[in-house]
Amino acid sequence: MNTQANVSTAVLARAGKYLTFFLADEEYGLEILKVSEIIGLQPITRVPRMPDFVRGVINLRGKVIPIMDLRRKFDMETDGMQDSCIIVVQMRGIQTGIVVDRVSEVVAVAEAEIEDAPSFGAGIHTEFLLGIAKSGGRVKLLLDIDRVLRTSEIEALEAAQLHES
Amino acid sequence: MTPLTLDDAAMLLMQLEVSDTTDLALVRDALTALAFENRVPLTAQPFVARAARVLGTLINGTAANGVAAMQEVSAAIDDAMRAADGLAPSVPSVPSVVTVPSVVTVPSVVTARTGVVPTPVAEATPAMAVVDVDRLPDDADRDLLPDFLTESLECVSASENALLQLEGNPGDEEAVNTVFRAFHTVKGTSAFLGLARVAAFAHEAESLLSRVRDKEIRYTRGCADLSLRAADMLKALLSVVHTALATDGRLPVPPGYQALLDALAGYDPEQHANGVSAQPTALSESASLAAAPAKARPDSTADTTIRVRTDRLDRLIDMVGELVIAQSMIAGDDHFGTAKQHDLLRKVTHAGKIVRELQDLSMSMRMVPLRATFQKLARVVRDTSVKAGKTVQFITDGDDVEIDRNMVDLLSDPLVHMVRNAVDHGVEPPQEREGQGKTPSGFVRLHAYHASGNVVVELRDDGRGLHRDKLVQKAIEKGLIESDKGMSDSDVFNLIFAPGFSTADKITDISGRGVGMDVVRRNLELIRGRIDITSAPGQGSTFAIRLPLTLAVTDGMLVRVGEERFIIPLTHIHMSFRPEPSMLSTVVGKGEVVLLRGELLPIVPLHRLFGVPNAVHSPLDGLLMIVGDGARRTALLVDDLLGQQQVVAKTLGDGLGKVPGVSGGAILQDGRVGLILDVTETVALVQSPDPQLPYVDLRERRDVRDLAA
Numbered sequence: 096m097n098t099q100a101n102v103s104t105a106v107l108a109r110a111g112k113y114l115t116f117f118l119a120d121e122e123y124g125l126e127i128l129k130v131s132e133i134i135g136l137q138p139i140t141r142v143p144r145m146p147d148f149v150r151g152v153i154n155l156r157g158k159v160i161p162i163m164d165l166r167r168k169f170d171m172e173t174d175g176m177q178d179s180c181i182i183v184v185q186m187r188g189i190q191t192g193i194v195v196d197r198v199s200e201v202v203a204v205a206e207a208e209i210e211d212a213p214s215f216g217a218g219i220h221t222e223f224l225l226g227i228a229k230s231g232g233r234v235k236l237l238l239d240i241d242r243v244l245r246t247s248e249i250e251a252l253e254a255a256q257l258h259e260s
Numbered sequence: 261m262t263p264l265t266l267d268d269a270a271m272l273l274m275q276l277e278v279s280d281t282t283d284l285a286l287v288r289d290a291l292t293a294l295a296f297e298n299r300v301p302l303t304a305q306p307f308v309a310r311a312a313r314v315l316g317t318l319i320n321g322t323a324a325n326g327v328a329a330m331q332e333v334s335a336a337i338d339d340a341m342r343a344a345d346g347l348a349p350s351v352p353s354v355p356s357v358v359t360v361p362s363v364v365t366v367p368s369v370v371t372a373r374t375g376v377v378p379t380p381v382a383e384a385t386p387a388m389a390v391v392d393v394d395r396l397p398d399d400a401d402r403d404l405l406p407d408f409l410t411e412s413l414e415c416v417s418a419s420e421n422a423l424l425q426l427e428g429n430p431g432d433e434e435a436v437n438t439v440f441r442a443f444h445t446v447k448g449t450s451a452f453l454g455l456a457r458v459a460a461f462a463h464e465a466e467s468l469l470s471r472v473r474d475k476e477i478r479y480t481r482g483c484a485d486l487s488l489r490a491a492d493m494l495k496a497l498l499s500v501v502h503t504a505l506a507t508d509g510r511l512p513v514p515p516g517y518q519a520l521l522d523a524l525a526g527y528d529p530e531q532h533a534n535g536v537s538a539q540p541t542a543l544s545e546s547a548s549l550a551a552a553p554a555k556a557r558p559d560s561t562a563d564t565t566i567r568v569r570t571d572r573l574d575r576l577i578d579m580v581g582e583l584v585i586a587q588s589m590i591a592g593d594d595h596f597g598t599a600k601q602h603d604l605l606r607k608v609t610h611a612g613k614i615v616r617e618l619q620d621l622s623m624s625m626r627m628v629p630l631r632a633t634f635q636k637l638a639r640v641v642r643d644t645s646v647k648a649g650k651t652v653q654f655i656t657d658g659d660d661v662e663i664d665r666n667m668v669d670l671l672s673d674p675l676v677h678m679v680r681n682a683v684d685h686g687v688e689p690p691q692e693r694e695g696q697g698k699t700p701s702g703f704v705r706l707h708a709y710h711a712s713g714n715v716v717v718e719l720r721d722d723g724r725g726l727h728r729d730k731l732v733q734k735a736i737e738k739g740l741i742e743s744d745k746g747m748s749d750s751d752v753f754n755l756i757f758a759p760g761f762s763t764a765d766k767i768t769d770i771s772g773r774g775v776g777m778d779v780v781r782r783n784l785e786l787i788r789g790r791i792d793i794t795s796a797p798g799q800g801s802t803f804a805i806r807l808p809l810t811l812a813v814t815d816g817m818l819v820r821v822g823e824e825r826f827i828i829p830l831t832h833i834h835m836s837f838r839p840e841p842s843m844l845s846t847v848v849g850k851g852e853v854v855l856l857r858g859e860l861l862p863i864v865p866l867h868r869l870f871g872v873p874n875a876v877h878s879p880l881d882g883l884l885m886i887v888g889d890g891a892r893r894t895a896l897l898v899d900d901l902l903g904q905q906q907v908v909a910k911t912l913g914d915g916l917g918k919v920p921g922v923s924g925g926a927i928l929q930d931g932r933v934g935l936i937l938d939v940t941e942t943v944a945l946v947q948s949p950d951p952q953l954p955y956v957d958l959r960e961r962r963d964v965r966d967l968a969a
Contacts, residue, residue, distance in 0.1 A: 140934065140935060156582055
């Protein structure tokens, strides 16, 4: 599968196991291999002068890791948030936590169940999505977490530079 | 293991089958030992090494064809035997090596290695004559090379230091042996790894030293120069390998290689007695004086060490830190309030003691002595003094003082620069010194010691000293100051750290190009060092560098702003106080200033800078903390001081990038993360010309609003 994934694009690589979780009423999926652990909510130390989707940092067994809030990242409604836990994802050795309302389940999603994210026109960003899965009668939004975090990294950097210049 | 000769090995091999891996391994080890311990001539070593390597493939079953491999081994041993008796070249060191027990036992690195390396990799190229090899051998084991490089560089540094000792005391046999062993080890390992050129060069260097050791030639100044240059060349060769490893594997010849090789091979004591490149004979005095640090004899074999990856070490320290927190949480548990739990409390306290000891131990693991840094400087003094035509006595003291490994590299460059300055600008030429009634040889002393929780590295010279008037005049010329009115001596001396300031009357190729002391200070600031100068004209100068013991631990003041806590490094705090109403005033209705002992300081409310809700707004209700230096002195407004605390500084995670005003985070005693303030940056934030930046409008920050709600 690996070699195939290299040849054809990400389309083939989309099938696999996903950890699903809720942000408000929407169900999202994260590739299970990117998830390193799920931890209970902890006191988050706010970091000043950061974009507001950066909630702050926590102590993960002696390591300081940043915590992102995808609802703010996606400009979703933040009223009635009920952070319940943090999903720690790991990519290229960098650990980042994501606060979610609740973690749902681990599901295997077949390629046939995945559709490309439709375009809604201006104002609604779908480039963070690998696709949309319709399994078990529900819609699950499959996140391209690398892209989510990469852009947040860049934005944070830009924000920092803006402050300096 | 009884020593085996080549003949024995050949005999044994004939009796063995491909499947007798245990016995084959014995033969392999014997061959390895032969090659390393110089019991076969150098010309035969590559063949022996090849035989051992092929045997290795047989033993671990990676050989494609067992029978063919056996034949190859036999052929290699045949070649080795032919090379050994037929073409035995003039290798004067070989016979004597066997009789010196120290040499056989010495390459501890090497002997340890033979066990680790199942398939020793070697090139079949004869190590001697071949100098046109210009690539890393194809079958070179690239995993082994980095370790080889580190070890070899250590060997070369050790030899360099011993060479300097030798200059002072040419009869020091132990020093000769140290150098000899170092070159020998480099030769052995490089030959084994197929680095023919390194091996060939190390061989020539070793030969020269073996002649010294066998009292065949005297260790003269010329010989010393040659040996030091050989050490340099070895370093160059090793760095070529290093580059090759990272790039395309090409091994270009370092400049001057052939000339030096020839010089080494054709060294004639009569002809070169006074130096290969005619050195002024008067300098020999400085040589004898450079031996002062001899009492701290480097004994690298005395401590057995193990290399640990730094990230693992850091992780260990992190985990121990967590353990301390977890332990203090248990100890602070409410259950212990009752008398019933007395026994349990005793046990918990005992565990706490162990945990704290563990923490001390884990911290000490990052510490290394300053010795290596000081040794490097001895070389700098020697080279600089020769170039400047001065005689300088270099004394080091306290080179066993330990500092954080991460700081060593950052400290080294500034020190090199300062030592050069001291020799080049500080110490006068011999004639001038005599005219002033001083000893003709100058004096530079490097002294490290502990003082009130810091490490102080003091560099003292007995040279010209700094002239206040000259400095002031220069500073006025450069437009740095308008006059020296009201400036203390130390204020004036500190001018030399200003960018572009150089007091040297003439520019030499050693120092004095005006880039210098400002870089020194910047580098020292990186490791949170402070530098103080004391000096008197004609009496010399003293530069005292004050460093924290380790970068990992920051002494900080925990402050509260609203409901948030920040850590401010103690080194940046001058004082804190609760202001009286009479001390405060406003500027154009907005900016607040405080008048403290005649000094007007801007007040920076941290809560406004960092958008913290529910914080104290009036300086009268909070505390002012004076931070920063010079023009950047500022009064930070905080709510309260929570106490002094030692914290382990960590990055905030790579995902965040740089956070303005914050240098990192630390785990506080309750397990939460506290942010460590970067004071310089914070003050700069305030002073940034864009007015909206320092003061984030609270209403626009949704996160703040949420927190406040």
